[in-house]
Amino acid sequence: MKASSKSSAELIAAAEARSAHNYHPLPVVIASARGAWMTDVEGRRYLDFLAGYSALNFGHGHPRLIAEARAQLSRLTLTSRAFHHEHFAAFCTELAELCGMEMVLPMNTGAEAVETAVKTARKWGYRVKGVPRDRAKIIVAGDNFHGRTTTIISFSTDEDARRDHGPYTPGFEIVPYGDLAALEAAVDEHTVAVLLEPIQGEAGVLVPPAGYLPGVRELTRARNVLFMADEIQSGLGRTGRTFACEHEDVVPDVYILGKALGGGVVPVSAVVSSAEVLGVHRPGEHGSTFGGNPLACAVGLEVIAMLREGEYQQRAAELGEHLHSSLAVLTGGGAVTGVRGRGLWAGVDIDPSHGTGADLSRELMKRGVLVKDTHGSTIRIAPPLVISKEDLDWGLEQFRAVLAG
Structure with a gap:
């Protein structure tokens, strides 16, 4: 069942017609969210790997x-x-x-x-x-x-x-x-x-x-x-x-x-x-x-x-260690040229031959993971601190799949 009487395409077109173009968002329209997951107006679910640039450290709707x-x-x-x-x-x-x-x-x-x-x-x-x-x-x-x-x-x-x-x-x-x-x-x-x-x-x-x-x-x-x-x-x-x-x-x-x-x-x-x-x-x-x-x-x-x-700091430390060890495996394979960060926060540099950060963000969106690029070739990963290890691994698997082409 649709969460809105209008489609994503209609809502995006209306926004682009009436709002100043000071942002270039991904073509997705979120209708609801809980924890680390968001749902668009057509009912498609997405794993949030951005957390509102850390504004959503405690997830959606805690x-x-x-x-x-x-x-x-x-x-x-x-x-x-x-x-x-x-x-x-x-x-x-x-x-x-x-x-x-x-x-x-x-x-x-x-x-x-x-x-x-x-x-x-x-x-x-x-x-x-x-x-x-x-x-x-x-x-x-x-x-x-x-x-x-x-x-x-x-x-x-x-x-x-x-x-x-x-x-x-x-x-x-x-x-x-x-x-x-x-x-x-x-x-x-x-x-x-x-x-x-x-x-x-x-x-x-x-x-x-x-x-x-x-x-x-x-x-x-x-x-x-x-x-x-x-x-x-x-x-x-x-x-x-x-x-x-x-x-x-x-x-x-x-x-x-x-x-x-x-x-x-x-x-x-x-x-x-x-x-x-x-x-x-x-x-x-x-x-x-x-x-x-x-x-x-x-x-x-x-x-x-x-x-x-202290629970959230501990989760960020433990899951962050898992995140960074998982991302480190991707370096040296040609697609990822560098990984940085601390805790549940990482910047991943992508070799330009594999596309821009914006390109990869759009491909990840198609696979149900929402991230955002910066400086052209870097993907930022910063999921809510409430994310489960299973969901984190699923999101990373989508990331690996996109890099593999």
């Missing part, structure tokens, strides 16, 4: 998260920050404790959280470090992806994101990712922060060299510079730890969180740091109507409770 959302929907959804609500203090307290920090500034989307971190670092630089007004500098890494707002694309090296959006926001210096010497050379008396992804997601799930993150931590501490870790994709269980930074025993000054914090139910993001750093904000200087709303906090509190149990 019963605990849906129950919290439903309960809150019947009571209170929005107050704005003009008033307090009963979940706000608990959300900030629990998230701060999960991060080993003191304060939380809730927002909605990942890009908003990055913008908030940028503003916070500059304000901290002027009010605490004593950098001359309007001279603050933030150092970022090449091939980064922190969002697509005007400020954020100003320090992107992705020309598709940057082109025709200038003039660009000043105050940023780009250095190669993983190059500690280049980073050290870039730090000067006006530097207020280093903003990095502990693992670069959009760039192809790039893991930095061993010792890089500890080196960044040591350098920033020595030079009185904030280390801001964008864990929007890498955090909250994806890599087998609560935060990707934990793999090298690094604690940044600032965590930037999003995606999975909303449990795949509502957009929730946050900047988490010390009282010294987030204490620079005063009423009226920064805010969000929906940031920290009752529905978001209720769902976010349940996400935090689930993470405290």
